[in-house]
Amino acid sequence: TDGAQLPILVIGSGYGGAVAALRLASAGQQVAIVEKGMSWSAPGSDGKIFCNMLNPDGRSFWLRTKTSQPVSYFMGAPYDKTIPSYTGVLDAEQFSQIRIYQGRGVGGGSLVNGGMAVTPKQQYFGSILPSVDPAEMYNTYYPRANANLKVNNVDQTWFESASCYQFARVGRKTAQASGFTTTFVPNVYDFNYMKQELANTAPRSALNAEVIYGNNYGKNSLDKTYLAAAVATGKVTITPQHVVTKVAPAAGTGYTVTMNQIDTSGNTVATKTVTAQKVFFAAGSVGTSKLLVTQKATGALPNLPSSVGTGWGNNGNVMVARQNQAWDATGSLQATIPVMGIDNWADSGGRAFAEISPFPAGIETFASLYLAITDNPNRATFSYNSGTGGVDLNWQQAWNGAGITAAKRIFDPINAKQATIYRTDLFGLYKTWGDDFAYHPLGGCVLNQSTDNYGRLQSYPGLYVIDGSLIPGNTTVNPFVTITALAERNIENIIANDFK
Ligand code: FAD
Secondary structure (H helix, E strand, O other): OOOOOEEEEOOOHHHHHHHHHHHHOOOOOOOEOOOOOOOOOOOOOOOOOOOOOOOOOOOOOOOEEOOOOOOOOOEEEEEEEOOOEEOOOOOEEEOOOEEEEEEEEOOHHHOOOOOOOOOOOHHHHHHHHOOOOHHHHHHHHHHHHHHHHHOOOOHHHHHOOOOOHHHHHHHHHHHHHHOEEEOOOOEEHHHHHHHHHHOOOOEEEEEEEOOOOOOOOEEOHHHOOOOHHHHHHEEEEEOOOOOEEEEEEOOOOEEEEEEEEEEEOEEEEEEEEEEEEEEEEEEEHHHHHHHHHHHHOOOOOOOOOOOOOOOOOOOOOEEEEEOOOOOOOOOOOOOOOOOEEEEEEEOOOEEEEEEOOOOOOOOOOOEEEEEEEEEEOOOEEEEEEEEOEEEEOOOOHHHHHHHHHHHHHHHHHHHHHHEEEEOOOOOOOOOOOEOOEOOOOOOOOOOOOOOOOEEEEEEOOOOOEEEEHHHHOOOOOOOHHHHHHHHHHHHHHHHHHHHH
């Protein structure tokens, strides 16, 4: 409420915010979380909380009148659809040369993501977070994150015959035929639940084309794990539909935080100011970076370091699809939850880890779709635009050439061996690469550069960053387990030293 005096305010309810809230509350602290998106707990008129990928409605996208689907073409024709503007769960945030997909709601990205819960190989950890001791991460914080996120593995015997994973088996077979290593990938989606879906003994979610607009069943998103545990302490409140716009030192101690309460059309219905002794920025790589560069440029937090806004990367994301031979059908029923990756990170000529992605079109397409995570070295900068009052990101689409080069080292040989071709009808007309969007924004307030080695914004005691913006642009695999484990490490140090 307006005028409230709070000990701790957490901005955003994704991985970083959820970890901070649970650990602070467990240490006896009272925590208020504010979240821009909705709570996603009430069903719509169809009895479901979320819509699926085949029939997107207003619930799908954040304040858009037309969907902005990652695979936005089929047979070379655009198939985005007109929808009512609503504070939906997936934001396709458009910067000048890249569109960044992010979750909006209580649970952040966990609501919309594919649940792939991948711990990077320890041998590469030095390239991910060079200032962090790998031993403590692999002995303590990665295991803690995996346990609390409820990470599980597909039953490999079931996988081999499940019709909904034919696409993954074809992806594996064609990769292995060219000598590539494939690996099963853990997930937070409950694979026992998925077995029941396939057996028709439980309502379908992964088997009903549900994922990027939310899963009605099966997925252990943060609202079912960390956030549920945080609320169960009795010390955490979560206030949805509040957008933080300003953070500045308060007259006495602490910080005044200004926020707009919004309705489901995105209109501001009230503006509130609270005072908090400690503030955790957990608005995600894009959200936190935008807030911080704005506070610095507008004079609310002028002493933030000039490195704030820098070091942003897209985890090397590029997407591509191949057209398989007629004997390699990928299946008309595809689980939306990926379980396999092609690991070519050891290739120093172009490192890539390609997830074998579902393409749940509801019909046989013979297509294999991949999301490649590559070692793209390019980094971009967020900057405040005084003309628009917004924040720009200077990422160039051409910078994805590095990612495409790395991905081609996997898919060119597969195509050669299989005598197959790339699909050129899914990301535009005659366009092979999905190189104008990202699922994995990382960086913008890099650990041990813009903050100390635990996320403290040192020029402002009591301000912390605890989300994906701390990670300098790449995690070699899908990022949320690393974001969670780093948050676990940092909050432990912060509680031990700053809450005496
Ligand atoms: P987020 O989870 O983005 O949380 C930030 C929260 O802050 C959001 O809820 C946001 O609404 C809120 N917020 C933002 N600004 C404000 C503000 N001003 N005021 C109040 N609240 C604010 N990663 C994987 O590891 N595996 C996957 O399989 C995977 N699949 C993905 C699929 C999709 C479609 C997408 C979009 C992402 C996927 N990711 C995946 C990426 C993963 O979801 C993100 O890396 C992760 O959610 C980032 O965590 P975070 O804590 O940094 O921020």
